[in-house]
Amino acid sequence: MKAMILAAGLGRRMGVLTQELPKPLLSIEGRPLIDYHLQALAAAGVTEVVINLHHLGERIQQFVGAGEHWDIRVTYSHEEQLLETGGGILQALPLLGNEPFWLVNGDIATDFDFSQFRRETENHAHLVLVDNPPHHPQGDFVLASDGQVGLAGGQRYTYSGIALLRAELFAHKQPGAFALGTLLKEQVKLGLVSGERYQGRWSDIGTPERLQQQRRTSSYR
DSSP, X not given: OEEEEEOOOOOGGGGGGGTSSOGGGOEETTEEHHHHHHHHHHHTTOOEEEEEEOTTHHHHHHHHTTSGGGTSEEEEEEOSSOOHHHHHHHHHHHHHXXXXXXXXXXXXXXXXXXXXXXXXXXXXXEEEEXXXXXXXXXXXXXXXXXXXXXXXXXXXXXXXXXXXXXXXXGTTOOSSOOOHHHHHHHHHHTTOEEEEEEOSSEEEOOSHHHHHHHHHSSOOO
16 A cells, blocks of 8 residues: 655645745644654555655655654655645556555644555545544535535535555546646545544644644643
């Protein structure tokens, strides 16, 4: 099983915190966010992880290395120009192969157990959705009782930044910068996206205030 961690973002909303440190290296309880993700993926049986790099990418590469600490193989997809979430995944597809792979945003904090996550999907994407946080009350997607994801007609939930994706999702995309969210909504309209609701610990570490809130809470795992 392979996975990709998105770690190329600029982290501008974090202010001075990300001037010398990329968001995935911001720490909670003394450990960088990306450390938690790599540990969780390895515990779930992932053997290879691809990390995309742009902003201060050398700092991430120095910390993670080839993945020996987690007993996994880590490779890197370097972006000379920032490709956004969708473009970054598309560039990394040759490293990910043809089988479904897990995707994790490098700037979230969660206790999600990947070993309980479904490892296959007939859809082009399977999303982990969470209850809408205060900073995103409108949500992103509707989750039907049969597990299919829609855009309207029910309770809306927020995309967590965790997904199982198939390479077919990107079959008609051209190289360049584009957002994964836009592509997912296109595929939702075609009925090719499923999902599940996660009610455990999760936070998008998008601002200094959210980072401090996570640091004030109890044990991360």
